[in-house]
Amino acid sequence: MKVVCLAGGVGGAKLAFGLMRVLPPEDLTVVVNTGDDFTHFGLRICPDLDTVTYTLAGLDNRETGWGLTGDSFTVLDTVAKLDGPAWFRLGDRDIATHLTRTGLLRQGKRLTDVTAHLTRAMGAGPTVLPMTDDPFATHVITEEGDLEFQDYFVRRRCEPRVERIVFASAETAKPTTEVLKALAAADAIIFAPSNPFVSIEPILILPGVRDLIAAKPAVAVSPIVGGQAIKGPAAKMLLELGLDVSPVGVAARYQGLITGFVMDEVDAALVATVEALGLQVRTSQSIMRTDADRESLARVCLDFVSTL
């Protein structure tokens, strides 16, 4: 069964890791949001691509949820001493990723090829694809004004109230040939438990993507569990955008694209409401603390989608 997993950062990376443990590497393609990407200090940084690649390569830092395990911070500590812009914490080996990426991009390589280079060099098995090679930047319009995503997410710690999300360059960005081919060849699509607004939506709005997904068996995993986001600002965003802070709010956003929805056991009382949206539902323990949790949730998704 050829599977495409749509992913943002940590939640997407964890489910992709679980899928990797079940599927042969050639049958798994992870399509990753690039709306969070930004240029900092002149370096091209792709937080979601890196989180997915580091996780698949077994190099992710599980304590912090970002960066590489056992990384050192000589560079950023020195930047701080030089009164430089040190608000975005980058480990030394993480910086090596960004230097290599930026160097290869400046040689004219596509982000898709650079990502293939990096995943190969790090030993990540499945195919990791950026959703697009084109400019695309998620902006969060807040009470404090228009913030680039990392500015909102890291520097302002998701504190300003969100009014709406805007995707700069979305009109001109195209999914890559590799993404379109992977979706067309897929037997199943799995939406990872990533932020629906800023991780999954950027992938979905690229031309052609929705139609390819709607033609396939597809399941989404709720990133909202018990009225809270597992990680990140998804719950706060749902609330501030006037939406239902529950799996129901997430499922409603994916209506017409998915046929199955996986939500946590703690939200069992909401199953009937999601089913009323015309979706089939599975409940499962969905918080992925251990490798076994990741693999178990991956099996639930794969079993489920194979019945659709």
Place this chain on the structure above:
Amino acid sequence: MKVVCLAGGVGGAKLAFGLMRVLPPEDLTVVVNTGDDFTHFGLRICPDLDTVTYTLAGLDNRETGWGLTGDSFTVLDTVAKLDGPAWFRLGDRDIATHLTRTGLLRQGKRLTDVTAHLTRAMGAGPTVLPMTDDPFATHVITEEGDLEFQDYFVRRRCEPRVERIVFASAETAKPTTEVLKALAAADAIIFAPSNPFVSIEPILILPGVRDLIAAKPAVAVSPIVGGQAIKGPAAKMLLELGLDVSPVGVAARYQGLITGFVMDEVDAALVATVEALGLQVRTSQSIMRTDADRESLARVCLDFVSTL
């Protein structure tokens, strides 16, 4: 006595260090070549500015002649493991300098202000000024074609035969207000023993600089000693450009700008030839191995220029 020292990299930095030991910091301004600057991995790297700043701050690596003493190489070693472009060796703390600089430049700051920020943060006493805030790039036209300076200097190790030197953007580059003011206020100008073609010449061709220097007492120190360059490709360049590989060849290039010339004792036999160019000459031990050597040569220059 207000002194302006014109400098490239290592030789310039060493003499500037010696001058710093003799003069109060407010009386010394080092005007530094930016023709070697380049963008690598997206980072703005200014080798001569950094060598001068690191040296004045006492942070320079005296064993290698580049970078910071005691620096680590976690980032570049990791780039090499990722099959990234690792030919330009950068230490971790050195990378912090480039990240900080690039970050501040991207905020819209001028290189002059960024350099002031970095020299202050590192505790370098005298004023260090880039010769220009404008684009300016030294190219070496060789038998292998047109090479950017660092490509020639580091990647190709100065091996290709030089046909000529070209300064890209030289028509539009202007010296900064700070450089013009420092030259106008100077009581003496000292040309460090830097490469006349690629370190000093870029400063001299900026509009207005030659006239300001010609109006002042000025001495140059020969970077050629005993038919060899103290460091770098100056001797090889003189030879390949069909010029005299001796202090005489250097002195001839500075004719009309300087009135005094300092050359090494080993070249005493050439004093009359340089004097025949209309220059006053002092001989001195001019290889700067120790702090005392640096200070001693600085004193020779200052004593000499005060008599002109």
